[in-house]
Amino acid sequence: MTTSRDLPRADRRKFLKGAALTGAAALSPAAAPAQAAPPRADLKASAPGPKLVAAETLPPGKDPVNQTSSGGEFMVDVLKALDFDYLAMNCASSFRGIHEAIVNYGGNKPEILTCPHEEIAVHMAQGYAKMEGKPIAMMCHGTVGLQHAAMALYNSWCDRVPVYVMIGNIIEADKRAPGVEWVHSAIDPAAIVRDFVKWDDQPASLQHFAESAVRAYKVATTPPMGPVLLSLDAELQENPIADRAKLRIPKVTKVVPPVADPGALAEAAKLLANAENPVIVCDRLARTPAGMARLVEFAETLQCAVIDQGGRMNFPTRHPLNQTFRARAAISQADVVLGIEMNDFYGALNAFHDRIVRTTYPVRKGPAKTISLGNRDLYLKSNYQDFGRLADVDLAIAGDGEASLPLLTDQVRRLVDEVRRSAYQARGEKLAKARLAMVEQAKSDATIGWDASPITTARMCAEVYAQIKDEDWSLVGNAIRNSWPQRLWNFDKSHRWNGQSGGAGVGYNAPASVGAALANKRHGRLTVAFGGDGDLMFVPSTLWTAAHHRIPLLYIVHNNRAYHQEYMYLVAMAARLGRGIDRSEIGTTIADPHVDYATVARGFGVHGEGPISDPAELAPALKRALAVVKSGQPALIDVVTDPR
């Protein structure tokens, strides 16, 4: 393109003068003949043809500068019908139409959450949905924004969480502005995430949008839940509505989760009632606050061991039947194992060794019957392998675990006579004793290195619990393999915990915790989260969103100054080869310089404490931080810890 800088200086004024004349001529048809001068041989470009001359000289076509409605307004009506409380987003031109409509037509409902990264927005939605039991909306560019969001969508997919994503796109090629709008458009923008999105659509009209929007909500919130995506054409968002009276928002109905077949449940009940050592293993069982209560009732009916893999808040940690931290021992003795809403039932039933030759073997010592109950068999996709290895199952029952438990409990109760009741009671007492021994072991283990610096993870968790145990607390994030809260704390309510990332994609903890804290805020709960330093390094600007939206959260950085799981793997690899173990920190540690997360937090407007490496300083720092959190603001404490 020729610019003014390309022109000889002496000609610039003439050029500007010519440009002004051309502009004036365009307004005056009478001046047109002056533009039709014959071509000059010394010019490289040919003279404009008659069509171009006409286009440049005739009066402009109708070019309205005002409109009284936009398709975005109708879209907002639909979003309100879906009862979204929030919309998490990083602003983008491809959805400027609906963005404007939300702000002005909708009165900022759903309330916009400003996120500095699309991965943050999706993870916030994931954390919120698990705590509140309903999805929030998320919006981003259809190309570059969705690519940023992709990993968090994968986490949500693996975690079976409904996240409602809308992306902007410009479908008609002739409507795209030259340049950026072309690189921000795609013919099938959802293609890059379709392997881990449950359903998607690109509506071609506003009525089509309304129907797909309601359908998407229904699909997302029906177990097995998962993310959904709608691609919104910019023209559809921005252009005036032709006839609002013709547009209809379909009725929003939620699908009742399926209760399993009564006959199959009766068969399962018979196996469980007759078993000597039945064991329940569960992962993403509790969808609602009712889930935990139902599992407690079921387990108490059988007086059997429960192993909670922690995908949700399934079972109270201090319940006498909770055998989670002696899972291997419990399963090895089991004669019937019931897996409820398990993602990796095989992994629970078998041991695996990460050796040069990888091996597996059954944990069970003798023959045992296995029963699966859940939604997992109802819906799978093939590319990403998040479904795990196929377990040997004697009775596979399709149905929602939480919805099916009351009937299963009832079926078992019918089989319990006095003889069985007495045997169950003896079994329950034995399990209670085993759990107490397990707790004593945990406490005893926690005493080792109590005053050490860096601080042990056991001390860190005990100090935190001391400060929050009398509050209505909610732990919504945890660092990898930090089992101390579940070993030592009293998780007795459904909001005490909401599970992990799902896909083990790093960068989950901080934003998902902020999302869960947003849900907890309206219930007046005290939200706490642990998160690794490596995790926070992916999405530190999450802290700004927490500060900006006044989301109270105590975020504790478990700062072991490494991507520690990988650090251990590199040691293992080097040891296999008998070389260079002392070089394992290369590429695995976050040191030189050490990151000062408290300063980072303060930079984002969040109260920051630390780095703290003396355990004696933890309690005072926690007290200061909690005062900030109770005032409605987020706070961060950087705790320099031993690795695990």
Next chain:
Amino acid sequence: MDASFVRVFAAGLFALALAGLAFAEEPAGDAANGKQVYLMARCFTCHGRVGQGGGFNYPVPALAAIELPVEAFQAFLREPPNDMPAFSTAILSDKDAADMWAWLHSLPGRKPTKDFPLLNQ
């Protein structure tokens, strides 16, 4: 504690008994060097800097105040169970292993939990 860890632990003790070796009560070993070796060999990444234990692909046992005999400890390092890396003599000599054992043995181990109010909440 992991079941296979217990199995290997028991096997180590059995092998020791067969060899007719007595448990060393105050074994020789340079504890100061042992600490350096422990850190250099990156044992702390799984077992903690003060031998408190930790987590790798599963819970990892504590080593502070280790009671395993030194010879069994050395044998364990050469052919460990589960996912623990093997430390050959090429990267960890018998002497370094013995020194490490001496340091771990000298560390304070578990204490009575009643003395820790924060663990009884």
